[in-house]
Amino acid sequence: MAGESDHSESRPNPNSGPVDVPRIEKLHKIEELGLDPWGGRFDGHQSVAAILEKPCVSFDENPTEVVRAAGRIVLRRNQGKVHFLQLWDQTGRIQIMMGQAQVGELGWKLAQLLDLGDLIGVEGVFGHTRKGEPTIRVSELTILSKSLEPHPEKYHGLSDIEYRLRHRYLDLIYTPETMERAKKRILILRTIRNYLDAQGYMEVETPVLHTIAGGAAARPFATHxxxxxxxxxxxxxxELHLKRLLVGGIEKVYEIGRVFRNEGISHKHNPEFTMMELYQAYGDYRSMMDLTEGLMVACVDALGGGREIPWGEKTVKFEPPFERAKYADLFLQHVGCSMDDPAACLEAAKKHRIDPTGKEHDVLVNDLFERCVEDNLVGPVFVYDYPAALCPLTKRKRENPAIAERFELYVHGMELANAYTELNDPITQEATFARQLAGLKDEDSMAKMDHEFVWALRHAMPPAGGLGIGMDRLIMLLTNTQSIRDVILFPLLRPER
Known part of the structure; x- marks a missing residue:
């Protein structure tokens, strides 16, 4: 956690009133020294990690390696005419030592006005102390920004989860795991882009504001x-704008972007989340399985911890080929009856306390699958061939129109990916939309037909495979994080009172 602090520097509260008075006084004293407490350009500095990689000899041997560093003070220890500080940047921490003789009169006066949380720049000789601690012996000190609010104490730190989420900027500084997850998220997204680019996919941006919500069954956020x-x-x-691009001749297309669903919040759901969707002309759901498998393995390999990774008290082995299992076979195994037997499914629903009132048969089947099957899926496993009524945008199997060419990828009961052989028949698509719209409430996402999308299909969309992956859930899994709020830098929170 944070470094040492005097007792006046308790955990900050943004609603506690005026800023800390002693810090304001120090701010004015810095100005009186003729220095700008908000700093400016500081060229030529290296990251802490880069400095720590340099050869390091004892100060008793008079090292000559001069370095420049910029960062935040997270620990301080004053010993008379020598101050020991710990400087933090996004790559790590390093000790700095300031003596009155080395930094001069002005630098020493400035040193007395520094607090935990201040940003400073230093230049000095790099070596190690007699205790072997890598240290910068400062000869030049620059104030880069004065912190007017106290930072967390060493022993209390940021243990309050709600506080950490509301003050992510402090969480990044004082909770190393948060910074590490943020870096891994960036690496995973970069790996996905690099992998798809190498496969010939083109990344695009499509509109966030829609006149009609489509491509999923969810309640949208309304605006004007x-x-x-x-x-x-x-x-x-x-989905629907990316498919328009398939019609337009972009044969391999993807987007990584924010989507918004006006629904509940849980450890696996945030109303604003990141989705990756891609479409490949002349492919199908089996080609999407191969692509998904390669993409997942590439992300795991990029993290560098091996292909068997922890997930809570369990592990996941991302070694291809992944298991593949039919929806109907898993249903029979775990529910105990055929999904094509309505009477047996009704009995199973009663047994598992699922209310069947007003539900179509396939909806009841899906409820039973979620209740009885999903938690038993260890994976990674591709569950494929779903009931067609659940998949309005999916091509049916030619030999059995009741089954849709769709798969979902599961790991320990959590859905990570969803893919289709895309429906490109505009006549069937329009009829499917019409059936779905019947009786729906106006606020339902599918309550209005996207005629422009159907019109685009009438100009011939190539047969295609499509894939969607929730980035936040994927990052949860690959970083062994149990809550989606911990992989989103700024999750939605109820306003503070």
Missing amino acids: HNALDIPLVLRIAL
């Missing part, structure tokens, strides 16, 4: 455009 005087919604999926 004043100049055009029209209602709009925030997108709930990326």
Whole structure:
């Protein structure tokens, strides 16, 4: 956690009133020294990690390696005419030593006005103390920004989860795991982009504001455009615009973007989340299985910890080929009856306390699958061939139209990916939409037909495979994080009172 602090520097509260008075006084004293307490350009500095990689000899041997570093003070220890500070940047921490003789009169006066949380720049000789601690012996001290609020204490730190989420900037500084997860998220997203780019996919951006919410069954966030005087919604999926691009001749296309669903919050759900969707002309759901498998393995390999990774008290082995299992076979195994037997499914629903009132048979089948099957899926396993009624945008199997060519990838009961052989028949698509719209409430995402999308299909969309992956859930799994709030830098929170 944070470094040492005087007792006046307790955990900060942004609603506690005026800023800490002694820090304001120090700010004015810095100004009186003729220095700018908000700093400026500081060229030529290296990261802490880069400095720590340099050869390091004892100060008794008079090292000559001069370095420059910039960062935040997270620990301090004053010993008369020598101050020991710990400087932090996003790559690590390093000790710095300031003596009155080395930094001069002005530098020494400035040193007395520093607090935990201040940003400083230093230049000095790099070596190690007699205790072997790598240290910068400072000869030049620069103030880069004065912290007017106290930072967390060493022993209390940021143990309050709610506080950490509301003050992510402090969490990144004082909780090393948070910074490490943020870096891994960036690495995973970069790996996905590099992998898809190498496969010939083109990354695009599509609209966030839609006139009709489509591509998924979810409740959208509604808004209004004043100049055009029209209602709009925030997108709930990326699908329908990407398919328009397939019609336009972009044969391999993907987007990584934010989507918004006006629904509940849980350890696996945030109303605003990151989705990756891609489409490949002339492919199908089996080609999407191969692509998904390669993509997952590439991400695991990029993290460098081997292909068997921890997930809570369990492990996941991402060694291809992944298991593949039919939806109907898993249903029979874990529910105990055929999904094609309505009477048996009703009995199973009663047994598992699922209310069947007003539910279509396939919806009841899916409820039973979620209740009885998903938690038994260790994986990674591709569950494929879903009931067609659950998949309005999916091509049916030619030999059995009741089954849709769809798969979902599961790991320890958590869905990570969803893929289809895409429906490119505009006549069937329009009829499917019409059946789904019947009786739906106006606020439902599918309550209006996207005629423009159907019109685009009428100009011939190539047969294609499509894939969607929730990035936040994937990052949860690959970083062994149990809550989605910990992999999103700024999750949605209830406002503070």
